[in-house]
Amino acid sequence: MVSKTEETQLNRLENQVDNGGGGAWDYLCLVRKLKVRRSEKVFKYGLSILNDPKKRSALGPEEWTLYEQVAIAAMDCQCLDVTKDCIKVLQKKFPESKRVGRLNGMLLEAKGSWAEAEKAYSSLLEDNSLDQVIHKRRVAMAKAQGNISKAIELLNKYLEIFMADHDAWRELADIYVSLQMYKQAAFCYEELILSQPTVPLYHLAYADVLYTLGGLENLQTAKKYYASTIDLTGGKNTRALFGICLCTSAIAQVSKGRNKEDKESPELQSLAATALEKDYKQRAADKLGLLTSALRSLKI
């Protein structure tokens, strides 16, 4: 997760570079460090640095990292000729390198020749069966081919060894949600909450999944997680506010016949509704009517 200061820094550099003031190299380094995906900009500015021999020699040994970065960005923008050139240069410099082998595999993937890419990756894995990035590329390939069950299988096997990799857990949760396997998705989100308990995104996603699963207990748990999201974001997360209202009304519906046991936070729903109205008044005043009618129908 990118922190707020890093985000502002990135945006500032981006504006600076876009408007013609130098600093392209700093921007590229920051993008590489934060691992954000800004392929068009990286491609444009990286290529301009690489094509200028003076600037290129000023980089020194960092030149090769830039080649790698531009190659990947070019693949993302589907400019495969540029990619091929970059990879050729890298291969001349580092003939037996695994990193270049990986770039070759990615190029085959980008071209769509799945079988050859699979062969390239398996041969790389033979040399080093613990290369995390190659395992993840295989999962991405399976997903791109539409073979979701294979992607799930590969990802599970990967997670058996590298179970502390929270990006992988996130990807698995996404896949499960897309397949509507909500119980498994809930498990993945629990893992994410365990590893990073202060990130409100995961609480929110977990609450969503629990709400979708339904059932009184899950609804109550979901309500608690929406509340924790609100707490972690200071009440600014609209989706969590909606979630609270929906949960409370759903709980009321489910437990219509029985006694209402938990009166822990009776005001929460009204507070959430008020906060929502205030938010809409500030940001989307024309939709306020829709909001009030929706909320009114929920309170029944």
Added chain:
Amino acid sequence: MAEDLVLDTAIRDWVLIPLSVVMVLIGILRYFVSKLMLSSQLPDPKIVKEGQVIVRARNLRAAANFIPPKSFRSRRVYFSNEENGLLFVPKGQAQNPQAQMFSDPNMAMDMMKKNLSMIIPQTLTFAWVNFFFSGFVAAKIPFPLTQRFRSMLQNGIDLSTVDVSYVSSRSWYFLNLFGLRGLFSLILGEENATDDTQRMMQMSGFGFDPSKSLGAEKDGLDIVQHEWALPKFEHRAEAALKKLIK
């Protein structure tokens, strides 16, 4: 109490400074040699998996109060289950890591290489110092010392009346050995092979790392009392919203 000895400045020029310079140069040489000899050690899958298991178990312990009690309990069973729990190491296997370390040819070779690159230069330099720079007083330590240090610091000097603050060049060698570590991390960057003392500490605690920490994690996990923090959050959310609305 002997009177103040006047030490020849030639000692400073021809003993202290050359010794330091030689040690710095040898350190730099070792650094480059270690970089050349760097064999890409293939990480053992079992060790990697154990490392990851430990991280995951630690996360579970740290953030246990954020997930519902049922999920926490099922995860705890998964980890510390007697038959196939991840953290459970049966007594028989606990001794293996050390034996494995010595019988596994690759690992033994690597450790030997690291040891050699550390021991040989040290031995050679020490012998050189002893041969050339012994039998005279090399320097004076600025603060007074007790008589106990005499045998350590005044090895080549066979006079018992000389003040203990006057030391031989051997002690200058040892001073340099431990003191140049800071200088090397300035010149060569953080990761340098001259970090002998660090490596010595690492070596002593190596073999038992995996199974002991697994056992420690398992005990820690068994102790944890799960207290679900989420209900508190509802109240806190209420308070936050109230503040927001005001």
